Amino acid sequence: MRRIALLAGAAALAMMATTAAADEVRIGIAAEPYPPFAAPDAAGNWEGWEIEIIDAICNAAGLDCVLTPTAWDGIIPALLSGRIDAIMASMSITEERMQTIDFSDPYYQTPAVIVGGQGVEAEPTPEGLEGLVLGVQVATTHQTYAQEYFEAMTELRMYQTQDEANQDLAAGRIDAMQADSVAMDDFLASDLGACCTLLGSVEMDESILGRGIGAGIRQGEDDLREALNAGIAAIIEDGTHAEITARYFDSPIYIYDQ
Secondary structure, three states, rough: OOOOOOHHHHOHHHHHHHHHOOEEEEEEEEEEOOOOOOOOOOOEEEEEHHHHHHHHHHHHHHOOEEEEOOOOHHHHHHHHHHHOOOOOOOOOOOHHHHHOEEEEHHHHEEEEEEOOOOOOOOOOOOOOOOOOOOEEOOOOOHHHHHHOOOOOEEEEEOOOOHHHHHHHHHHHHOEEEEEEEEHHHHHHHOOOHOOOOOEEOOOOOOOHHHHOOOOOOOOOOHHHHHHHHHHHHHHOOHHHHHHHHOOOOOOOOOOOOO
């Protein structure tokens, strides 16, 4: 992940934000729970690390943002059709997606990992998972990666939501699953995930797994992209990003010097 270039001063930030904030900015988040990043509470209010980060970025950029839950497998079409203005739902920046949409600078980066079910001991490699049933969420970089590297030797099972995959792993209906490391830390620390074991990180392939998580926007909407970049840079520089992260995770999830 490259270092985010900081703006020269508050005046530049204010100028960008004023341009982009003329109208309400509808931020598309996945309608499916994805703790600890985003999930509705008992009253239906969304909370989590990414929800707080969205709020902080929008505040820093002077944007009037409104959360708009959208089904994950339809979230890019919703952006392209104008139903939402930006995607901030742990979406990896990949070359394939950049053929269709633009991205802000990244606001976090974590590795992809394999988690095994009860009694499963295997290396997180195609040979190690040979003959096992591997679960992945559809329309994610994990699905693309698993189809590229694991499908020839492993049975893949697709899930509409990560929560469904978690449930099936805990119930023993699949042997392992691939997902984001931080999401799996939260799962493994829960009562549901007590049965399961972190098998390790998959081998990095940036062409599939991307170069971090960014806000997806429509191509050509440079004012909004630059306003979001300004907000991201501001919360990293002033420590807000680290402060929010410390409330959810034991270690940083942004790689500053790459």
